[in-house]
Amino acid sequence: MHFALTDDQRAIRDSVQAFLQEAAGLDRLRSTIEADAGWDAELWHNLAVDMGYAGLMVPEAYGGIGGGAVDMALVLEETGARLAMAPFFETAVLGVQTILGAGTEAQKRSLLPGLADGSTKATLALTGPQGRPAPDGVTAWLRAEEGAWRLSGESCFVPFAHVADLLLVAARAPLSAGPRGISLLALPRDATGLRVERQPGLDPTRPLCRLTFDTVAVAPDQILGRAEEAGPVLERILATAAGLLAAEQTGGAAFCLATTVEYAQQRVQFGRKIASFQAVKHELADMMVAVEAARSAALYAAAAIDTDTDLLEACSAAKSWCSDAYRHCAGETIQLHGGIGFTWEHHAHLYFKRAWSSSAWLGDPAHHRERVARLMGLDDIP
């Protein structure tokens, strides 16, 4: 019932909004995309180090701010709105949640402070080339050879791995399936036998990489928690991540709506603003319904993460709804801009591509609806 934002939460949202409006304009995004580095190092530094938000969800004992998922959702809505091209979600959500969820106390103490202060950029490698959701899709292999752990195989669709310092890798035991036999590893990017190559991605604002593991030696302290037992904890990590990605998607959808409203108020055809045509107004109204529902869904998921009630259902609900909402809004943004919206120069396609890439990532809408179907008891005996 306590659903109003606190003053602190408003302050977080306002600070990120003000900063990104100033620092993360579309022109700058464009030049980052066209440069070779594949990320905006300065933006990362501002957001993660100066403002300290990489450590927003890291407990204070490990050098972070100790905030909750609702706080993070507010930040992600803004980074999503600006397509902030930095491994922020990857580090502050995927990295932090994986180590918090799976790591031992010693691993949390050694790894989290670096993530919290922005000195370590992290990402999470999950699935093989077919891209099936984890845990089924985990295809990197971890096996013990003469008393030592060795990692082989590959992981694909790993965002920002080309700039990450710490690679968190899901791997499975030989002959294992489903959630059984899963291990989570924390490897430095320069580990011997580990190769990172960028994949030519549809979405230029979230670069994807392929990792190949040529019998990489894994030390026991590089295995988060216990080997081959991370399956259950991975489910929860990924649900949390999906629930928070929904906030990023909401930000993107809201930006699409706002810029399309602005355009429709300027563009004149038949001697009137196109915003005065009911066909246009009604589409924009439907976009707003989708965006506001997305915002509710994302906040619902964040609150569920913070209170640990209905976490799996809330996060799946949010990821499926917000994926659909973002895809719809980004698509209609192209449609309502007409020809200009189909050009390379216009920003519409960047949002459209992000909408589809984030929809497919961490479980697509149908995947999450199927999980909701199971959670709502459709398989129970009547």
Next chain:
Amino acid sequence: MDDTPELERFRAEAAIWLESQLAGPFRDIRGLNNHVDLIERRRDWEQCLGAAGWSCVGWPAAYGGRDASIAQQVVFAEEYARARAPARIGHIGVELAGPTLLAFGTPAQKKRFLPDIAAGRAIWCQGYSEPNAGSDLANVRTKARRDGERYIIDGQKIWTSMGQIADWCFVLCRTEPGSVGNKGLSFLLVNMHQPGVTVRPIRQMTGESEFSEVFFDGALAEVRDLVGAEGDGWRVAMGLLGFERGVSTLAQQMQFRNELDALIELAKENGKAADPLIRQRLAQAQIGLRIMRFNALRLLANAESGQLSPEGYTYKLYWSTWHRNLGELVMDVAGPAAEIGETAERFPPLTTMFLMSRADTIYAGTNQIQRNIIAERALGLPREARGP
């Protein structure tokens, strides 16, 4: 989102009272969710609620409420639906007339009308729509002319819920001859029990009659029963629309929850729960309802802190569309069994729900009007041109 201990006590008190009544003297009307069956028993129920102080919990105690906070009102609405208490036949008075009088009424009007509403003694109906004033509500033609201390009313209202049984009606009517649109309208409280009022039920596509036409032929209203100033009726009427998306939305959602739960049970019984496409749609319904709840909680949280709430504009379009989709899912899950009734007018509750859901996207502002409202008021887009 957990209850505070105080709220928990309130919840327990409400739940225990509801259960004692609905397992006891009101067993016979438990779960009735239409507004037409066993009307005398339903009146008894309204009066029982009133006597125990559970009829209008958010109202001031002086008028028969219990000064409940918004959180408490939400809790009571949830418990009411959870207990499968019957739909309120007094809802127009409780949710619309009462809040309007609280906001716009004089102290004398509040004293005169509110206690009777809270006590379940007076059933109200809403005199807004007319044959030529549906979506274009400002095109009201029902006239009221002043004659001393009375108004004399002539005209016709339509789609009047509870018109058949109502004791009072709030009527939007034209008091300034020759005025057009939303100017020159007034908001009058009219006694339904008088010779100048004729009520004719409308049979709707469900076979039932929950709506009526109401004819005013020299009907009388007292000048002291004018709410707001003469000519200020549009402002009062529009203020009322805001009350249509308050706490009662959460009670409505509990009703939706009961419907969805019944549908899930049906799907498990008849095997449709194993169909992957049906599973996707049931999950989408579940997700949509969860989001509806959070939409409402955001709305109420913002209302409590006095903030404008943009999602408020989207609420009606969202729920009506969700409910219409649920109705279609009902038919796909139930299959041919949904098509056989007890009689040709009495169908299984879920079938009736399917038919009723086609009204949801029409009344209280059609989906098309809702989209105009969102576009113009929330997004600031140009207003629709009016005809000459």
